[in-house]
Amino acid sequence: MATDNLTAVLYGIEDIRLKQDNLTAVLYGIEDIRMEQRPIPEIEDHEVLLEMDCVGICGSDVHYLVHGRIGDFVVEKPMIIGHESSGVVAKLGKNVTNLKVGDRVAIEPGFGCRTCDFCKTGRYNLCEKMIFCATPPVNGNLMKFYKHPADFCFKLPPNVTMEEAAVLEPLSVGVHACRRAGVGLGSEVLILGAGPIGLVTLMTAKAMGAGKVLITDMVEGKLEIAKSLGATYTMLVKKDMTEESLVKQVHEIMGSAPDKAIDCCGGESTSRLAILATRSGGSVAIVGMAQAESKLPVTNAIVREINIHGVFRYCNDYASALAMVASGAVNVKKLITHHYDITETEKAFETARYGHGGAIKVMIHCQPRDKNNPKPFDS
Structure with missing residues (x-):
């Protein structure tokens, strides 16, 4: 799998250039989401580069769009939105051993410093240095390529779809x-x-x-x-x-x-x-x-x-949530009501915000729908 995602673009007669495609949804402030190209991230030794597949819209995403803040977390500079997500491993850091290129994964969007007492005792959601996607000032992952620590990516069994994997985030709550x-x-x-x-x-x-x-x-x-x-x-x-x-x-x-x-x-x-x-x-x-x-x-x-x-988010719950979905004990497909391409992000947020068409969970696809699913997804 190529990780630079180069696309041939025709600019004029005999003028074809190669362009990286990392379309990204960026929240600039209240009522201001813009789609723009961002550089494909360079990964550290413990990270993986992910070709993003699905990103669900959370109530917090909508709240930041409408109000520009949640409590003390204020959008003061442009922030990439999104944290309920799944993707495919495109590149490995040199120290990564738990995954391989091509693995489909669910992405737990928050991780601690790993060295404080909270992290060491397994309550990393209380870490004062917590990094959590799309919580100011930390960027989220509604983009085509995103990097993340490998140990917070959970490999999917063959029967779990990318949409289900994205819903593991609220399920973990x-x-x-x-x-x-x-x-x-x-x-x-x-x-x-x-x-x-x-x-x-x-x-x-x-x-x-x-x-x-x-x-x-x-x-x-x-x-x-x-x-x-x-x-x-x-x-x-x-x-x-x-x-x-x-x-x-x-x-x-x-x-x-x-x-x-x-x-x-x-x-x-x-x-x-x-x-x-x-x-x-x-x-x-x-x-x-x-x-x-x-x-x-x-x-x-x-x-x-x-x-x-x-109850603040979750910790050590992603594996259990994945097991419940994989075993059929919980059917999260019933929650997924709407699907949009990443180019339709503004429309997707409008649907989630106003509950159009009985919206429960609105899913944004960064890749063609079902590209990485083991079988056609039936919502």
């Missing part, structure tokens, strides 16, 4: 959330929010052996999708419902108080409901980060010994 909440055989789980993260958390909870899963949302259509993905119960939340009535309804629907609750919205109201609805001695995991500060019923949680866990 669901795996980490369920692990933090302590979901296991027979767990009774309440999930707040039926967006993409809520849905992957639902599928993960079921795969981990949860006995009952209730998922809530304010949009009926999302709950219908959740039901098709295996939710035991769904609950439509309306704006005029009181906190007390919501807690009561959760208990009535499930037949008892859940022992695990996972808040995939992160708003004050959903975090409060997660705590108040969970049975004494249970666990609450808060995944979403909708606001910087919230007023929570801490005394209620203390006297009932509710364990509250923060």
Whole structure:
């Protein structure tokens, strides 16, 4: 496989030049994504050069486009967007032994310094020097060629498609959330929010052996999708419902108080409901980060010994997410609703932003669709 991706371009009569093609999606600021050519990266000894295949659009990508920041992470200079991704190994650093040219891989987009206490004890997602794709000031990977540490690239088994590999990123959030909440055989789980993260958390909870899963949302259509993905119960939340009535309804629907609750919205109201609805001695995991500060019923949680866990991305979860997809325990294909070529990036973001056509997960293809799939992809 050629790694320079040289293309013959006709500029005029008897004037044919060779041009590198590394089309890249760059966010310059609010409402300003531009497609431009960037140099193909030079790799270090521990890295691989990847010919990118699929990049999914995450809610954080849309948030940076619309608001230019998420909390303290501010887009202050042009930043390459994208972090839910898969690709094919095009070139190896001289110290790379776990991969070979031509391997199809899923790309875990964040890695730590490897030397701090957090990294050494396996909690690299808490590393203060964390490098995470498309989190200012770090560039992402919505481009045709991208370099990445080889040990954070996961070789795909033959039955896993490139699209599924890209969805391992949000799925890993669901795996980490369920692990933090302590979901296991027979767990009774309440999930707040039926967006993409809520849905992957639902599928993960079921795969981990949860006995009952209730998922809530304010949009009926999302709950219908959740039901098709295996939710035991769904609950439509309306704006005029009181906190007390919501807690009561959760208990009535499930037949008892859940022992695990996972808040995939992160708003004050959903975090409060997660705590108040969970049975004494249970666990609450808060995944979403909708606001910087919230007023929570801490005394209620203390006297009932509710364990509250923060969830920040994931760590050591990619292999488990890949195993669930490869085994068929989780079917993420149902989440992939739209496909666009990299040249249609602006249109893809519009679809993801406004939810056109019932969009859940919008996939951008850096190569012709199905080029690197073992069989035609059926969404």
